[in-house]
Amino acid sequence: METNTHPCLLERRFVAGRIAAVSIVEAVASDLRLRIFSGELPSAHALTETEVATSYEVARPTAKASIEKLVAEGLLVRGVHKTARVADLGPESVRDIYLARAYLESEVLRRLAAARTVPAGAVQANRDIAALATGAPLDVVEPDMRFHTSLIDAVGNERISRMYSSLVAEVRLCMSRVQSLHLLDTNLIQAEHQKLLELIEAGKGEEAAQLLDQHLGRARERLVAAMGGEAGPEADLPSGLAGQ
Amino acid sequence: METNTHPCLLERRFVAGRIAAVSIVEAVASDLRLRIFSGELPSAHALTETEVATSYEVARPTAKASIEKLVAEGLLVRGVHKTARVADLGPESVRDIYLARAYLESEVLRRLAAARTVPAGAVQANRDIAALATGAPLDVVEPDMRFHTSLIDAVGNERISRMYSSLVAEVRLCMSRVQSLHLLDTNLIQAEHQKLLELIEAGKGEEAAQLLDQHLGRARERLVAAMGGEAGPEADLPSGLAGQ
DNA sequence: ACATGTGTACTTGTTAGACAATCGAGAAGT
DNA sequence: ACTTCTCGATTGTCTAACAAGTACACATGT
Known part of the structure; x- marks a missing residue:
């Protein structure tokens, strides 16, 4: 029963000497993006909300928001009630x-x-x-x-x-x-x-x-x-x- | 303590003879959009998450999602931890x-x-x-x-x-x-x-x-x-x- | 009087757990 | 073989809660 630190802790990062705060959904989305670009997540790979939530140790709504962000960007595709998949660029x-x-x-x-x-x-x-x-x-x-x-x-x-x-x-x-x-x-x-x-x-x-x-x-x-x-x-x- | 009907009921609407199912966040966003276009919600009007949630009788996360949708469209603006406002077009x-x-x-x-x-x-x-x-x-x-x-x-x-x-x-x-x-x-x-x-x-x-x-x-x-x-x-x- | 610190109320970010609705696939029946 | 049914997996949404940030009023010190 780990003490679950940082409940609302916005991650802070130094960016070119200036400070920048990014929300958790942004951070998760960002990492997923990198993994897609690097090919670690291949085309048509399924990304379940719970899967993302557990692997990043965040709540499901947070994972959901991250996924929706990437869907909006066109990196993931999904229909209603269907699990998101990495976009397959033909x-x-x-x-x-x-x-x-x-x-x-x-x-x-x-x-x-x-x-x-x-x-x-x-x-x-x-x-x-x-x-x-x-x-x-x-x-x-x-x-x-x-x-x-x-x-x-x-x-x-x-x-x-x-x-x-x-x-x-x-x-x-x-x-x-x-x-x-x-x-x-x-x-x-x-x-x-x-x-x-x-x-x-x-x-x-x-x-x-x-x-x-x-x-x-x-x-x-x-x-x-x-x-x-x-x-x-x-x-x-x-x-x-x-x-x- | 009203029995809270439609917990996950997707609203259904007839659109030009065909049926269309829209999620609740879509429905709320859609109505907010109309109210902005009609001028009912004037420029710089504040839209609290709880306010939207109670007025449409939905949960706050749902209202939040709707607001974020409109922010993405440029109809609302908001900074981190600040309440969303109707965009002021100069x-x-x-x-x-x-x-x-x-x-x-x-x-x-x-x-x-x-x-x-x-x-x-x-x-x-x-x-x-x-x-x-x-x-x-x-x-x-x-x-x-x-x-x-x-x-x-x-x-x-x-x-x-x-x-x-x-x-x-x-x-x-x-x-x-x-x-x-x-x-x-x-x-x-x-x-x-x-x-x-x-x-x-x-x-x-x-x-x-x-x-x-x-x-x-x-x-x-x-x-x-x-x-x-x-x-x-x-x-x-x-x-x-x-x-x- | 002005700048500074403190505090409190409001709002947002995030979490947890729960249940209904839907989808996909395998099992069962015809 | 084809259709239908049922079941598990997954998503949409809800309630309740707390932490963290913002804003504004108030009090304090100089």
């Missing part, structure tokens, strides 16, 4: 996700280029990628995500950022797959990001949008191919591009 | 919302025009608006929303629809304001929708996107002006447009 879902990304991001690039604003966060993120050129491919995922979200956030529209964030979990899941399958070279990613930033600075919005389409299209079709789908022509490197 | 939020809409919808129009697909749902919605030309302005909100969501859904991308739905509650709130303030003529709305559909059918994506920008820009700036903000030039009717 080739059509992957195309869906990357198309939605391209939708938002290409328009963002046009606007950023028109204003010639190069987001500092994106520059830093790409520097971080460059520093990882020889490291584990999975480490690239975090700065890569940061690069793209920095671009989105730079337009300064709270709703647009929110729309993107409703996609971000699935995007990250795709990226993790791409990286763990070694589908893209880190140097190529970094070089294309760099080129995007230069095009923004030069005010060439349309060209930036096109490059982004290539950038995303290649990742998309290679991932689709690796999942057993039929790859489109975007999977190949266009001739004469920078980066080995 | 002029800058209105611009934010309409800009995000334009972002998504203009790109959608281009794609629909390229494929020359005129969504049947949008056509029907605009017919419904036409039938309401002389009715109460607030009745226009529902078919107007339906018109725009039909366009979005017509691209057939689940994620894009989801992104738009993360915006839809706030958009509807703005529309309700516009209509209850009589800021736009029903005939004008209907005529511009009609023109949009025709442009799609003709494959003129760019022109459709521009018309949409006018359509949204006018509503946006008039609403901003009505809220005490400074209206931009888009508030005026461009010369030589159809509709009185």
Whole structure:
């Protein structure tokens, strides 16, 4: 009969020197997310509420809230009265996700280029990628995500950022797959990001949008191919591009 | 000590002849939404969990879940350990919302025009608006929303629809304001929708996107002006447009 | 008078345990 | 073999409770 310490103890964490309090449901959701990204929880794996509750030593309502959060993010799926399962991303879902990304991001690039604003966060993120050129491919995922979200956030529209964030979990899941399958070279990613930033600075919005389409299209079709789908022509490197 | 009937009774409702089961939290959230749209719950009105729980005769966890749903939709705001309040849309939020809409919808129009697909749902919605030309302005909100969501859904991308739905509650709130303030003529709305559909059918994506920008820009700036903000030039009717 | 500390009421975060309703699958009957 | 029934597992919801945080009034000290 352990004394059941921390009944309402909000977990506290240092984040870049500043303090941040996260609720327990957030903490549980966060860890589940990581386990899904890492592949520890495979596609279609069932996640019972009681199972989650006992394994994290929290009450069932808390576990329930965490699960519902992930369902809202698209990482889990479930119907009424049915147990939640890890989302199974088929080739059509992957195309869906990357198309939605391209939708938002290409328009963002046009606007950023028109204003010639190069987001500092994106520059830093790409520097971080460059520093990882020889490291584990999975480490690239975090700065890569940061690069793209920095671009989105730079337009300064709270709703647009929110729309993107409703996609971000699935995007990250795709990226993790791409990286763990070694589908893209880190140097190529970094070089294309760099080129995007230069095009923004030069005010060439349309060209930036096109490059982004290539950038995303290649990742998309290679991932689709690796999942057993039929790859489109975007999977190949266009001739004469920078980066080995 | 009333016998506490329906402990887990999911409410059932007839919806257009078909049956639909909605959970209690959904039902409560739904009603709160209506009360916010109708203005019964004014901006910055506080919504205590216990208050909601007692007034709807549900348990507090249920009320909590409902509130969290509306927070996720942007209709309510709240910080940790603070009571939820009805979101207060200032002029800058209105611009934010309409800009995000334009972002998504203009790109959608281009794609629909390229494929020359005129969504049947949008056509029907605009017919419904036409039938309401002389009715109460607030009745226009529902078919107007339906018109725009039909366009979005017509691209057939689940994620894009989801992104738009993360915006839809706030958009509807703005529309309700516009209509209850009589800021736009029903005939004008209907005529511009009609023109949009025709442009799609003709494959003129760019022109459709521009018309949409006018359509949204006018509503946006008039609403901003009505809220005490400074209206931009888009508030005026461009010369030589159809509709009185 | 002003800033600071204290305290109390209200509200939220979380837990525990319980029961009804529903779903899925295996068992039983035709 | 196909349908129907029953049973366990799981979810939806409820009640009751306590800890922890917030806010505002009040008292205190300088």
